[in-house]
Amino acid sequence: MMSSTFKLQNIDNRARNGFLKLNHGIIETPVFMPVGTYGSVKTLTPHELKELGAEIILCNTYHLFLRPGNIIVKELGGINRFISWDNPILTDSGGFQIYSLAELRNITEEGVVFKSHLNGETVSLTPEKAIAIQEDLGSDIMMAFDECPSSQLDRKYIEESTLLTAKWAMRSMKARVDKSKKLFGIVQGGIFKDLRKTSIEHTVSLDFDGYAIGGLSVGEDKNVMYEISDYTCSLLPEDKPRYLMGVGTPEDILIGISYGIDMFDCVMPTRNARNGLLFTANGRIHIKNKRYERDDNPIDKACSCYTCRNFSKAYLRHLYKAREMLVYRLNTIHNLNFYISLVKKARDAIKNRNYKKFLKETLEEISKGDNNV
Amino acid sequence: MMSSTFKLQNIDNRARNGFLKLNHGIIETPVFMPVGTYGSVKTLTPHELKELGAEIILCNTYHLFLRPGNIIVKELGGINRFISWDNPILTDSGGFQIYSLAELRNITEEGVVFKSHLNGETVSLTPEKAIAIQEDLGSDIMMAFDECPSSQLDRKYIEESTLLTAKWAMRSMKARVDKSKKLFGIVQGGIFKDLRKTSIEHTVSLDFDGYAIGGLSVGEDKNVMYEISDYTCSLLPEDKPRYLMGVGTPEDILIGISYGIDMFDCVMPTRNARNGLLFTANGRIHIKNKRYERDDNPIDKACSCYTCRNFSKAYLRHLYKAREMLVYRLNTIHNLNFYISLVKKARDAIKNRNYKKFLKETLEEISKGDNNV
Numbered sequence: 160m161m162s163s164t165f166k167l168q169n170i171d172n173r174a175r176n177g178f179l180k181l182n183h184g185i186i187e188t189p190v191f192m193p194v195g196t197y198g199s200v201k202t203l204t205p206h207e208l209k210e211l212g213a214e215i216i217l218c219n220t221y222h223l224f225l226r227p228g229n230i231i232v233k234e235l236g237g238i239n240r241f242i243s244w245d246n247p248i249l250t251d252s253g254g255f256q257i258y259s260l261a262e263l264r265n266i267t268e269e270g271v272v273f274k275s276h277l278n279g280e281t282v283s284l285t286p287e288k289a290i291a292i293q294e295d296l297g298s299d300i301m302m303a304f305d306e307c308p309s310s311q312l313d314r315k316y317i318e319e320s321t322l323l324t325a326k327w328a329m330r331s332m333k334a335r336v337d338k339s340k341k342l343f344g345i346v347q348g349g350i351f352k353d354l355r356k357t358s359i360e361h362t363v364s365l366d367f368d369g370y371a372i373g374g375l376s377v378g379e380d381k382n383v384m385y386e387i388s389d390y391t392c393s394l395l396p397e398d399k400p401r402y403l404m405g406v407g408t409p410e411d412i413l414i415g416i417s418y419g420i421d422m423f424d425c426v427m428p429t430r431n432a433r434n435g436l437l438f439t440a441n442g443r444i445h446i447k448n449k450r451y452e453r454d455d456n457p458i459d460k461a462c463s464c465y466t467c468r469n470f471s472k473a474y475l476r477h478l479y480k481a482r483e484m485l486v487y488r489l490n491t492i493h494n495l496n497f498y499i500s501l502v503k504k505a506r507d508a509i510k511n512r513n514y515k516k517f518l519k520e521t522l523e524e525i526s527k528g529d530n531n532v
Numbered sequence: 533m534m535s536s537t538f539k540l541q542n543i544d545n546r547a548r549n550g551f552l553k554l555n556h557g558i559i560e561t562p563v564f565m566p567v568g569t570y571g572s573v574k575t576l577t578p579h580e581l582k583e584l585g586a587e588i589i590l591c592n593t594y595h596l597f598l599r600p601g602n603i604i605v606k607e608l609g610g611i612n613r614f615i616s617w618d619n620p621i622l623t624d625s626g627g628f629q630i631y632s633l634a635e636l637r638n639i640t641e642e643g644v645v646f647k648s649h650l651n652g653e654t655v656s657l658t659p660e661k662a663i664a665i666q667e668d669l670g671s672d673i674m675m676a677f678d679e680c681p682s683s684q685l686d687r688k689y690i691e692e693s694t695l696l697t698a699k700w701a702m703r704s705m706k707a708r709v710d711k712s713k714k715l716f717g718i719v720q721g722g723i724f725k726d727l728r729k730t731s732i733e734h735t736v737s738l739d740f741d742g743y744a745i746g747g748l749s750v751g752e753d754k755n756v757m758y759e760i761s762d763y764t765c766s767l768l769p770e771d772k773p774r775y776l777m778g779v780g781t782p783e784d785i786l787i788g789i790s791y792g793i794d795m796f797d798c799v800m801p802t803r804n805a806r807n808g809l810l811f812t813a814n815g816r817i818h819i820k821n822k823r824y825e826r827d828d829n830p831i832d833k834a835c836s837c838y839t840c841r842n843f844s845k846a847y848l849r850h851l852y853k854a855r856e857m858l859v860y861r862l863n864t865i866h867n868l869n870f871y872i873s874l875v876k877k878a879r880d881a882i883k884n885r886n887y888k889k890f891l892k893e894t895l896e897e898i899s900k901g902d903n904n905v
Contacts, residue, residue, distance in 0.1 A: 477600040
């Protein structure tokens with residue numbers, strides 16, 4: 160149950176509560192990591208994030224590599240200093256964004272050549288380069304460079320891709336210079352259990368500091384996502400942190416925790432906030448709904464976030480209709496508070512050996528909400 | 533030098549320092565009022581405004597009348613409660629926006645019929661209606677309904693328009709029900725001194741709680757604006773607050789104070805912030821400038837605002853280039869802090885009977901800056 164950097168404190172069935180020691184501090188798990196793509200969790204200051212209880216944020220290597228560039232960030236003292244956030248940061252490897260944003264040119268065993276989505280310039284990434292960039296950025300947790308194929312692709316493609324990811328994992332591991340920065344391996348294998356198993360064997364043999372489950376939430380059915388997460392998690396080593404990448408809804412996160420996942424990231428709370436979709440203890444609501452025009456109540460009466468302490472749904476709706484920037488921020492505060500608080504409640508339930516009951520009751524509550532959402 | 537609500541404390545030549553008692557508190561003058569058109573000073577929370585030292589904000593009657601509507605604001609407890617700001621608020625009369633934003637239909641002695649810029653709906657405003665809307669909103673200072681003609685129009689038009697504004701001023705005064713809400717009259721007259729004089733006589737005879745100088749910064753030459761402000765100010769009663777509407781640059785404000793203006797509002801600090809243009813003690817800079825790409829310094833080393841305490845120009849430039857919403861906010865904090873601090877320094881100079889020297893030195897400093905701005 161112990162390793163030098165990850166310490167499990169409580170286990171309730173498969174759900175886990177622990178502590179992960181990183182260069183910029185110790186984070187408690189399970190943990191939700193807000194996404195700060197370009198070095199800013201959209202609309203929020205780092206100080207607001209801290210007030211919201213965020214312990215670690217994710218920044219995107221692909222984006223920061225293209226703009227402002229890892230060399231500039233390094234020159235300016237690293238990503239923490241650059242963005243004025245002194246708590247831990249995880250950077251992804253850039254792989255996922257290449258597949259989702261860039262105009263893809265070519266994947267070879269060497270790496271990926273692609274066109275920047277910003278200016279069409281041809282750029283390349285390799286495992287070695289992805290690690291060097293992350294070391295320049297100076298994140299606490301780096302991710303190995305992987306291929307993240309769509310779940311629509313056939314078994315043969317996924318099989319080859321999983322092997323490529325395994326080779327890249329080895330090169331990523333070799334490329335690391337600074338061992339104080341944690342490096343996580345990524346398990347791929349699509350929706351095929353045997354490929355997942357093979358991928359785990361390859362990845363775990365390299366003794367990473369933690370393991371991520373990649374290649375999910377990329378178009379597959381929700382139940383398949385659950386099944387593969389569940390299966391993959393059951394084969395991962397107990398003594399290392401487990402990270403389910405890019406997932407998901409509040410429901411997904413609670414279910415993931417029940418499988419033994421420790422870390423999550425997702426743009427959902429922040430992106431939905433900017434689109435007016437808000438999470439509450441009683442389900443989702445859309446703030447533009449006409450029914451809130453004269454509604455003097457906060458988004459969620461039980462919520463203690465800054466937004467709910469100070470503003471009515473009527474005001475938020477007004478700002479949203481008028482496209483006032485303040486609303487994107489107030490909504491983001493609320494949604495992130497919802498996610499972070501939810502994960503903290505999950506921690507408490509694990510500590511109280513009560514997770515199963517907590518999960519069932521919470522899933523029922525949060526599935527209510529506006530009919531139109 | 534005294535009236536029940538306005539108390540002059542210090543006079544240095546023509547520059548004045550005083551206190552104005554309003555329903556939601558006492559404000560010190562000279563004062564700069566940030567503009568919160570739709571009930572939000574764009575990107576900022578009311579709590580940030582307070583931290584910045586904002587004592588009073590301006591909201592636009594025209595905008596709030598169209599959306600969400602004065603009736604809804606009234607139902608929800610008035611504008612202060614609606615936007616969660618418990619300090620004073622000034623509302624304009626809606627006049628200026630009709631001329632600048634709406635598709636104008638018809639100005640008659642009765643009022644103005646125009647098309648909403650939001651949905652093209654035909655709406656009308658009269659002096660009586662403008663006051664009723666402002667009373668519904670519940671602002672501390674209401675403005676009389678006026679016509680604000682372009683300075684390009686000929687003398688004959690301005691002459692008639694000034695007479696119309698005088699009639700509307702009388703009707704605005706009669707329409708007021710709640711005398712705890714202050715009502716300011718607006719002096720018009722374009723760039724014609726004799727018409728300004730006539731307008732002052734008309735307006736002052738109605739014994740408003742304060743007097744605004746309207747119809748400037750609407751296309752006339754800067755020196756004409758100064759000359760007319762100077763002249764108009766010299767004819768206004770000493771014992772009432774004087775408000776120069778919609779003005780202006782830091783230089784304009786400092787010069788206005790030297791004429792004896794007490795109150796200012798302008799979108800310049802907030803709008804420029806969103807466009808990347810920042811004010812510093814050594815002149816204006818544009819944050820997108822390539823020269824800031826690796827600049828680890830704050831916008832202004834002497835500035836103590838949140839933005840300057842925490843972020844480098846390199847980071848702000850990066851956010852600006854990436855169109856990250858956070859930068860609009862960080863820039864707004866800086867620019868508003870600059871305006872508010874500048875006016876506070878002006879107050880101190882008046883208290884020290886040192887305004888003339890302060891004005892000269894400060895105008896020299898703030899006229900420096902980027903060559904490209």
